[in-house]
Amino acid sequence: MRIAIAIDSLAGGGAEKVMITLAKQFIELGHEPHFLVMEDNRYYETPDNLPVHQCFANDDKDFDRIGRLTASVNKLRAKIAEIESQVGKFDLFLSNLDKTNLMMTKTGVQPLYVIVHSSVEEELSRQFKLGPFAYFKKLRAKKALNGQHLITVSNGIAKEILSKSRLQPASIRTIYNPFEFNEIVSLSQQQNPYIPQGDYLIHVGRFAKQKRHDVLFEALKLTDNQLPIVLLCHNHKKAIKAAKKFGVEQRVIIPGFQSNPYPWIKRAKALVLSSDFEGLPTVLIESLACGTPVVSTDCPHGPSEILTGDLASYLVARRDPKALAQMIDAVVKCPPSLERAEILAKVDATRIAEQYLSLAK
Template sequence: MRIAIAIDSLAGGGAEKVMLTLAKEFTEMGHEPHFLVMTDSVAFDIPNGLPVHVCFASKDRDLKRSWHLAPAVKKLTNKIRSIEQEVGKFDLVLSNLDKTNRLMVKTKVSPLFVVVHASVEEELTRHAKLGPFAYLKKLWAKKALNGQHLVTVSEGIANEILQTKRIEPTSIRCIYNPFEFEDINALSQQESQGIPDSDYLIHIGRYVKQKRHDVLFQSISQMESQIPVVLLCHNPKKALKAAKKFGVGHRVIIPGFQSNPFPWIKNAKALVLSSDFEGLPTVLIESLACGTPVVSTDCPHGPKEIMTGELARFLVPRRDPKALASKLDEVLLSPPSLAEVDILAKVQAARIAQEYLALVK
């Protein structure tokens, strides 16, 4: 099959990483994935032979418009047609992230499935706090999903959409994110400069409000242990400034974005996630695959589906630094057994790729 994966860019986020893993698996299965990126920002290593088509020029004003989308839709439609004339028609099209989704649903390409990576309601709540313009822009982006075939990355997101009825999709199903555990294991064995020789905790995530670095820093300040915390994020200066504000600047190590975070994860005593909301937090599964225990907020959606059995005792309420600090101290003293982690069998890349291919069978 020839598969198009449309996305804002390949600039280093979780959705981008998920789709790159999926594309790699498609290729290994003998299929032909193509990336349709709206802009050419790239942070990940792109596998050799994986076609990446940049759909808009870097300073294209039509792409940046929030409301009048027709010119951008026309350009994108023509771009997809020209690609298909060259390589053949796409058998499956997967669209990701709001900016891309708003355009792709209007191109009338088919068969199109929109992948929902995060809680719709939590994103809307967050944007409502930014003012009416930000809220309406986000709401309009979500309303673009009406009448579409949706794939959610967790059961929690699917249930939320069905229960709130804010969006009325033509169909909806959950397909977990794919993971290449052999690759993760191999990458985790590589040497990486800068990894601390002593014990440390690790947090991985963009420096954005959703990830609640403020809660993380407050929890660090309330821990009994004085273990340092490594932050892998894109904005080290802002992160360090915030850490100093909460009096823990001396406790954090911020090397910046790492194209291979797995040696950092494997060598950590535990990984912490402090987010207000997620879709299916990739870092939790990657950490468990590396044999590193996790402590996470019980945020919508995903952690509860990942951290089952004994792992569930390390779920903490959102926005509760004291509870997070307590569980971080506990995981250092009494880590859970990772001998059997149910979620790992459910997210094998080959299994997930087959589920995506089955969308059009």
């Protein structure tokens, strides 16, 4: 099959990483994935045999603006037709992230499935606090999902969409994110001279309000242990500025974006997730695969589907720095066994890729 994966860019976010993993697995299974990126903003490397088509010019930054949307959709539709004239018709279209979804749902391409990577309601709530313009821009993107075939990356997101009735999808189905565990384990064993020699904690995620670095830093201040924390994020200046507010800047290490974060995760005493909301937080599963314990807020959605059984006790209420600090101390003092992490069998890349391929049949 020939599969088009449409996405804003290949910047260093979770959705981008998930789609690259999925594309690699499609190739392994003998299929032909193509990336349709709206703009050329690339952190992640892609294999040579994975075509990446840029749909808009570098100086065409506001292609999703209301006044330009119709023209942008026509341009995207023409670009897809041009690509298909060169490589053949696509058997399946997978669309990701708001900007791309807004346009792809209007192109008329079929069969199209829109992948919902995060909580719709939490994202809208966040934008509402930023003012009416930000809110209605986000709401416009979410309303584009009406009448579409949706794939949610966790059961929690699917239940939210169905219970809130804000959206009326044509269909909805959960498919977890794919993970190539042999590759993760292999990459985690690579040497990196910049990794701290002593014990440390780790947080992986962009510096954004959703990730609640403020909660993380306040929890860090309250921990009995004095371990430093490695932040794998982009915005060094903002992260340090926030850490200074809580007096923990001396315990923060920010090496910048890492194309291979797994050695950093593997050598950590614990990975901490402090988010207000997620979809299916990739880093929790990657950490378990690396053999590193995790502590996470029990935020919507995903963590409670990942940390099940004995690991469920490492979920804490969101926005509660004291509870997060206590659990960090507990996991550092007495790390749990990860042998029965049930989620790992459910997210094997081959299994997930086959679920996606069944959409085109």
